[in-house]
Amino acid sequence: MTGPLETPDGRYIVVRGRLWRRADPSLPDERRAGLVHELMSARRAKKDARAAGDTAAVEEARKRVDAAKTALGERGPVWWDDDAPDETRRMARNTRYADWYAEVGDGDGTDA
Numbered sequence: 663m664t665g666p667l668e669t670p671d672g673r674y675i676v677v678r679g680r681l682w683r684r685a686d687p688s689l690p691d692e693r694r695a696g697l698v699h700e701l702m703s704a705r706r707a708k709k710d711a712r713a714a715g716d717t718a719a720v721e722e723a724r725k726r727v728d729a730a731k732t733a734l735g736e737r738g739p740v741w742w743d744d745d746a747p748d749e750t751r752r753m754a755r756n757t758r759y760a761d762w763y764a765e766v767g768d769g770d771g772t773d774a
Contacts, residue, residue: 667766669759673742676754679767683750686735694734701730 666675674681685694704726711719728737735741740748746758754763 669754670762673746674749674759676763676767679753679755679763681749681752681754681757681759683736683740683748686741688741689735697730697734701727701734704730 666677668675668684669681672684672687674683676682685697689697704723708720708723708727711717711723732738740746749757749759754760754767757763
């Protein structure tokens with residue numbers, strides 16, 4: 663199985679034609695693994711809280727998800743330093759990656 667399509671500069675993955683910021687590649691492997699573990703735990707907690715109808719627990723789990731994603735560099739300030747804008751959630755075809763995406767995408771807004 664191959665992973666998601668990644669922009670040439672490694673800043674984003676492309677899911678159904680949309681850009682999503684990758685984790686900061688400068689994070690040490692052990693730190694990244696710990697944060698990913700916390701992110702998955704928080705997502706499970708959110709799912710369980712929703713199933714139980716516990717709105718307070720859902721909100722707490724959402725905060726944990728946000729904190730983990732921010733620590734990973736997927737949210738919050740960008741981790742690159744060349745003043746390029748954050749294009750997270752934008753359609754790849756409408757960004758500076760449009761030409762690249764036209765070559766590697768399948769033409770209907772989904773991944774190659």
